Amino acid sequence: AASLSASFRSASRPTKPLKVIIAGAGLAGLSTAKYLADAGHKPILLEARDVLGGKTPTSGLPLYNFEVGAYPNVQNLFGELGINDRLQWKEHSMIFAMPNKPGEFSRFDFPEVLPAPLNGIWAILKNNEMLTWPEKVKFAIGLLPAMLGGQPYVEAQDGLSVKDWMRKQGVPDRVTEEVFIAMSKALNFINPDELSMQCILIALNRFLQEKHGSKMAFLDGNPPERLCMPIVNHIESLGGEVRLNSRIKKIELNEDGTVKSFLLNNGNTIEGDAYVVATPVDIFKLLLPEDWREISYFKKLEKLVGVPVINPFTKDLLSFKIYPFGMSSKEIPIFTLKWKLNTFGGKSYLLIRMQKSWSRDIIATTLGPLPIDSQANCFIEYYNPNQSMLELVFAPAEEWIACSDSEIIDATMKELAKLFPDEISADQSKAKVVKYHIVKTPSGMSWLENTWLGMASPYIHIEMHQRGFYLAGDYTKQKYLASMEGAVLSGKLCAQSIVQDYELLRTLGQRKLTGASIH
Ligand code: FAD
Numbered sequence: 001a002a003s004l005s006a007s008f009r010s011a012s013r014p015t016k017p018l019k020v021i022i023a024g025a026g027l028a029g030l031s032t033a034k035y036l037a038d039a040g041h042k043p044i045l046l047e048a049r050d051v052l053g054g055k056t057p058t059s060g061l062p063l064y065n066f067e068v069g070a071y072p073n074v075q076n077l078f079g080e081l082g083i084n085d086r087l088q089w090k091e092h093s094m095i096f097a098m099p100n101k102p103g104e105f106s107r108f109d110f111p112e113v114l115p116a117p118l119n120g121i122w123a124i125l126k127n128n129e130m131l132t133w134p135e136k137v138k139f140a141i142g143l144l145p146a147m148l149g150g151q152p153y154v155e156a157q158d159g160l161s162v163k164d165w166m167r168k169q170g171v172p173d174r175v176t177e178e179v180f181i182a183m184s185k186a187l188n189f190i191n192p193d194e195l196s197m198q199c200i201l202i203a204l205n206r207f208l209q210e211k212h213g214s215k216m217a218f219l220d221g222n223p224p225e226r227l228c229m230p231i232v233n234h235i236e237s238l239g240g241e242v243r244l245n246s247r248i249k250k251i252e253l254n255e256d257g258t259v260k261s262f263l264l265n266n267g268n269t270i271e272g273d274a275y276v277v278a279t280p281v282d283i284f285k286l287l288l289p290e291d292w293r294e295i296s297y298f299k300k301l302e303k304l305v306g307v308p309v310i311n312p313f314t315k316d317l318l319s320f321k322i323y324p325f326g327m328s329s330k331e332i333p334i335f336t337l338k339w340k341l342n343t344f345g346g347k348s349y350l351l352i353r354m355q356k357s358w359s360r361d362i363i364a365t366t367l368g369p370l371p372i373d374s375q376a377n378c379f380i381e382y383y384n385p386n387q388s389m390l391e392l393v394f395a396p397a398e399e400w401i402a403c404s405d406s407e408i409i410d411a412t413m414k415e416l417a418k419l420f421p422d423e424i425s426a427d428q429s430k431a432k433v434v435k436y437h438i439v440k441t442p443s444g445m446s447w448l449e450n451t452w453l454g455m456a457s458p459y460i461h462i463e464m465h466q467r468g469f470y471l472a473g474d475y476t477k478q479k480y481l482a483s484m485e486g487a488v489l490s491g492k493l494c495a496q497s498i499v500q501d502y503e504l505l506r507t508l509g510q511r512k513l514t515g516a517s518i519h
Contacts, residue, residue: 026054
């Protein structure tokens with residue numbers, strides 16, 4: 001990650017910088033612009049909304065944990081921007097709620113002294129609450145082909161759901177229920193019978209191969225300010241531009257199929273030497289010019305829509321935040337990130353993923369086995385000694401997306417009351433919700449699609465580069481699936497292609513000027 005970053009700074013300065021128009025200021029677009037600016041080019045980043053960061057901020061409040069332990073490009077970016085101190089590391093544990101034992105939690109602790117994969121194996125062996133020894137042995141035997149078969153084996157599992165794969169390997173259903181419902185939902189917000197096993201194996205590999213693969217950190221405040229603004233300042237200090245409220249409506253083409261300009265919603269057009277779309281994949285599908293729909297790798301996009309089992313889930317993620325809880329006589333526990341296996345109203349598909357929260361240090365003692373958290377590990381920005389804030393993800397949410405906010409809050413309180421019966425009751429007679437905000441992201445999980453198609457996101461072939469067109473985004477092919485790391489890496493790879501295509505893009509510009517066609 002560091003050497004790829006350095007390659008932009010050390011690249012020979014272009015005689016005439018390329019003007020690169022980028023649509024979408026999520027992490028992928030920001031990263032593309034940052035690294036292009038580092039290489040001496042002039043990115044113009046156009047964001048449809050009035051807020052930076054795309055899926056990362058969700059309405060300007062911090063929603064996200066960063067699984068940064070194994071995120072080399074994200075960590076490198078923080079270092080480059082001089083903001084490493086904004087990452088608040090959590091202790092290296094995974095904590096599962098146990099639906100059959102309300103208020104109790106099961107931990108997987110990764111010892112710092114052991115290297116990977118021993119730290120992970122130790123964590124699994126030490127946990128006897130979730131899996132029995134015979135189940136652990138069967139699971140380990142089932143995993144053997146994955147350990148021995150490497151990447152080709154992992155990729156070959158894309159057609160199988162987690163549940164089917166477990167059955168095929170002779171792993172008891174109880175293992176899926178105890179561990180993989182929670183893991184599937186925590187990683188991808190869907191159930192194990194809908195999620196591709198490839199996705200789980202990639203994550204497990206990361207956890208097993210990299211010592212800090214599952215270690216988490218939180219950003220210390222809201223992402224647009226604490227992460228995106230430093231990137232924007234960096235881009236602008238090098239002559240690039242970032243414009244909010246600039247929605248791309250159309251990719252306009254020349255007669256020879258090269259990109260002519262981006263047409264904005266306000267009727268303006270903008271021209272450059274190269275064009276990048278870094279919007280979510282569903283938006284890109286809408287923007288895709290008619291003439292390009294027949295191109296083979298864009299045809300894959302059509303197939304993505306057609307994968308029936310995934311389709312509903314691409315549309316129905318509902319995330320919400322509740323903040324802050326007023327304290328009544330009982331205090332609210334501190335929640336570190338937990339992967340929760342829940343049932344709600346008899347529907348076992350519902351997961352509330354606790355993203356993060358904070359409270360007073362002392363409160364942790366009321367929950368014995370929970371890690372003693374500290375203010376430093378929470379959001380300093382929102383610290384209030386008398387209140388707590390919870391941020392949750394509610395998914396899969398296809399049946400909930402049309403519900404009113406109060407129905408969602410009621411469902412949440414019922415769920416939370418099951419998990420924390422001492423502190424929370426559904427009728428709010430214990431902790432009270434004093435303020436909440438619900439954000440619905442109808443296509444928040446569009447990236448799930450490609451997990452079913454062998455990560456078949458459209459490779460942007462040299463043929464597209466010859467048209468001056470590039471893609472970035474968490475759904476494009478890179479090894480970190482759809483994540484903040486995937487988005488940052490995709491932006492870097494996109495910037496790298498553009499830098500490498502300098503001569504090609506210059507020639508393209510010349511041809512455009514002389515009216516010669518491109519084939
Ligand atoms: P986006 O963030 O979607 O950015 C695309 C940008 O394009 C947006 O700003 C959008 O407004 C803009 N745009 C759209 N249309 C246009 C247009 N026509 N013109 C101009 N701009 C346009 N990842 C992790 O690593 N850890 C986590 O804990 C985690 N939790 C998550 C929780 C939730 C609820 C969700 C939804 C995702 C989570 N992720 C997590 C995934 C991670 O947030 C995403 O993978 C990543 O932020 C995607 O970045 P992106 O730049 O590819 O896309």
